Amino acid sequence: MSDPKSLYQEVILDHNRKPRNFGTLEHASHKAEGHNPLCGDHIGLALRLNGDAIEGIAFHGEACAICKASASMMTATVKGKTRQDAETLIREFRDMATGKLDLQRQPHHLGRLSVFAGVRDLPVRVKCAILPWHTLHAALNSVASTSTEADEDPMHATIGDA
Amino acid sequence: MSAIPTSLKSLSRALDVEQIRADFPILKLKVGGKPLVYLDNAASSQMPQPVIDRLVRYQTTQHANINRAVHYLSEVATAEYQEARCKLARFINAREEREVIFTSGTTDAINLVMQGYGRKFIGAGDEIILTTLEHHSNIVPWQMLCEEKGAKIRVVPINDAGELLIDEYEKLFNEHTRFVGVMHVSNALGTINPIKSMIAFAHARGVPVLVDGAQAAPHMPLDVQDLDCDFYAFSGHKVCGPTGIGILYGKAALLEKMQPFKGGGDMILSVTFEKTIYNTIPHKFEAGTPPIAAAIGLGAAVDYLAATGMERIAAHELDLLNYATEQVNRMPGVRIIGTAEKKAAVLSFAVDGVHPHDVGTLLNEEGIAIRTGHHCAQPVMQRFKVPATSRASFAFYNTMAEVDALVAGIRTVQKVFA
Numbered sequence: 001m002s003d004p005k006s007l008y009q010e011v012i013l014d015h016n017r018k019p020r021n022f023g024t025l026e027h028a029s030h031k032a033e034g035h036n037p038l039c040g041d042h043i044g045l046a047l048r049l050n051g052d053a054i055e056g057i058a059f060h061g062e063a064c065a066i067c068k069a070s071a072s073m074m075t076a077t078v079k080g081k082t083r084q085d086a087e088t089l090i091r092e093f094r095d096m097a098t099g100k101l102d103l104q105r106q107p108h109h110l111g112r113l114s115v116f117a118g119v120r121d122l123p124v125r126v127k128c129a130i131l132p133w134h135t136l137h138a139a140l141n142s143v144a145s146t147s148t149e150a151d152e153d154p155m156h157a158t159i160g161d162a
Numbered sequence: 163m164s165a166i167p168t169s170l171k172s173l174s175r176a177l178d179v180e181q182i183r184a185d186f187p188i189l190k191l192k193v194g195g196k197p198l199v200y201l202d203n204a205a206s207s208q209m210p211q212p213v214i215d216r217l218v219r220y221q222t223t224q225h226a227n228i229n230r231a232v233h234y235l236s237e238v239a240t241a242e243y244q245e246a247r248c249k250l251a252r253f254i255n256a257r258e259e260r261e262v263i264f265t266s267g268t269t270d271a272i273n274l275v276m277q278g279y280g281r282k283f284i285g286a287g288d289e290i291i292l293t294t295l296e297h298h299s300n301i302v303p304w305q306m307l308c309e310e311k312g313a314k315i316r317v318v319p320i321n322d323a324g325e326l327l328i329d330e331y332e333k334l335f336n337e338h339t340r341f342v343g344v345m346h347v348s349n350a351l352g353t354i355n356p357i358k359s360m361i362a363f364a365h366a367r368g369v370p371v372l373v374d375g376a377q378a379a380p381h382m383p384l385d386v387q388d389l390d391c392d393f394y395a396f397s398g399h400k401v402c403g404p405t406g407i408g409i410l411y412g413k414a415a416l417l418e419k420m421q422p423f424k425g426g427g428d429m430i431l432s433v434t435f436e437k438t439i440y441n442t443i444p445h446k447f448e449a450g451t452p453p454i455a456a457a458i459g460l461g462a463a464v465d466y467l468a469a470t471g472m473e474r475i476a477a478h479e480l481d482l483l484n485y486a487t488e489q490v491n492r493m494p495g496v497r498i499i500g501t502a503e504k505k506a507a508v509l510s511f512a513v514d515g516v517h518p519h520d521v522g523t524l525l526n527e528e529g530i531a532i533r534t535g536h537h538c539a540q541p542v543m544q545r546f547k548v549p550a551t552s553r554a555s556f557a558f559y560n561t562m563a564e565v566d567a568l569v570a571g572i573r574t575v576q577k578v579f580a
Contacts (some may be wrong), residue, residue, distance in 0.1 A: 005194070006527055008520075008578055016579075039519050039535060062549075064517030065579070125523060148501025 016065040021075035025058035034135030071132035185210040204555030216462035246461030253464040269299040271395035271410035276303040278420035293318040324351040324500040346378035350539040351500025352508030385474040393541030403463030407456035421530035424449040479507040505558035
């Protein structure tokens with residue numbers, strides 16, 4: 001859709017249609033499952049860390065287009081980066097989606113991930129976009145399973161280098 | 163009155179929808195530059211100007227606390243509050259107005275029955291019959307009771323169309339059955355349940371029945387005496403009234419046997435530290451200062467619906483449902499979930515390959531408000547093996563052109579995801 005106001009930009013639709021790094025990962029060192037019980041979204045994430053470097057990453061699951069595209073673009077972005085880089089991106093992505101990060105005025109490393117900035121205007125979709133990042137945070141910290149609700153709500157949880 | 167007689171369809175022509183729409187200021191809104199198409203009426207309906215005016219008139223000329231003071235305003239407010247109760251009693255054809263208790267909504271009303279009736283009369287080993295279709299608000303209170311008392315919930319299954327299996331319902335009864343809770347109209351699927359015969363069957367076995375009428379009260383004529391239900395609950399904000407108000411209808415004999423749910427002012431006749439004498443019904447169940455303005459607003463709302471004519475409303479909504487069903491059935495890649503023979507104007511659907519949340523967000527971009535999710539009816543979603551559905555729900559102020567807008571919107575969704 002060409003409407004620039006639409007959340008459904010071509011890049012998001014493309015990643016939803018042809019998700020990158022979708023499937024299983026051999027010799028995974030870190031794994032986590034993320035759930036959004038409110039809409040049934042479910043993302044499984046597997047990582048292979050070599051020292052601090054994310055050498056391999058893959059995801060699977062059932063989710064809406066926003067969640068799936070976010071997972072696809074996330075895996076493409078963090079592959080080859082360090083654990084610290086990933087945690088920075090997790091925090092910046094969360095702050096962008098919740099409207100706490102002003103992309104024009106504040107420095108950030110989100111690049112084309114900024115296509116998800118529009119979810120800030122759609123509160124019920126914020127968690128769709130955040131779920132993969134929340135799951136990545138869990139995997140990096142050896143938490144096997146996480147949720148977008150209750151005690152594990154990413155809106156309240158401490159993420160990144162805080 | 164669960165069926166909508168098709169002979170009334172012709173009355174639909176008498177319903178001047180454009181004139182009705184002029185009464186609803188919010189329907190003139192634009193959303194993202196597009197005219198609002200409001201199809202989320204099962205979640206909450208909109209308020210017409212006469213109800214808004216009534217709230218303003220109360221607040222500007224009639225407000226004081228009720229039931230106590232001797233001054234002018236208190237007398238006016240008390241009289242208007244009781245008058246609202248009379249309007250509600252007339253709306254559902256209750257035998258007496260004291261059978262109408264103001265609650266904060268349907269959930270509150272069901273919890274009142276659980277606390278006031280359930281905790282007194284349901285015990286260990288007893289069984290409560292509910293249905294797969296129930297909203298969480300008619301499941302969770304009973305689970306809480308069962309946990310406390312050691313009672314058990316039995317569940318009436320449904321078929322693939324979303325209709326209750328009445329044979330199975332009847333088989334669930336045994337010597338332990340103490341209570342039945344059933345929704346009149348399914349919020350997730352639109353199914354109109356055959357509650358009159360279900361009530362008669364339960365009564366023949368001495369079992370009282372609570373009906374969750376949240377989705378029925380806005381859409382069809384109600385007669386609690388004809389239904390012979392023991393309890394009937396609905397919410398104000400789904401019948402064009404304010405939020406924070408609803409009613410519980412209960413047969414006087416049952417209400418009198420029940421224990422109060424909340425203690426406080428207004429629900430007592432006398433208080434000493436040795437003994438408190440409870441007030442009569444309905445006051446026994448209305449502790450504290452009630453939402454007076456909301457109750458009076460609800461009275462105005464049911465007056466508005468009654469003046470519009472519940473039969474004409476039902477007939478117009480059936481036309482909308484039939485037209486929408488026909489249009490959506492023609493769309494490849496779209497599946498209607500909930501195809502009961504008797505349905506209220508609720509259209510739950512799935513678009514192949516598109517998550518309901520994406521459907522909802524894209525329709526929102528077209529100015530169309532629908533609900534997506536599990537509709538607080540997760541057992542229904544589990545039965546149809548979907549995490550969620552998209553749901554368009556109609557009210558009497560919706561038009562055929564809005565059905566066309568919905569269909570065009572779904573086409574746009576399919577194009578975006580093609």
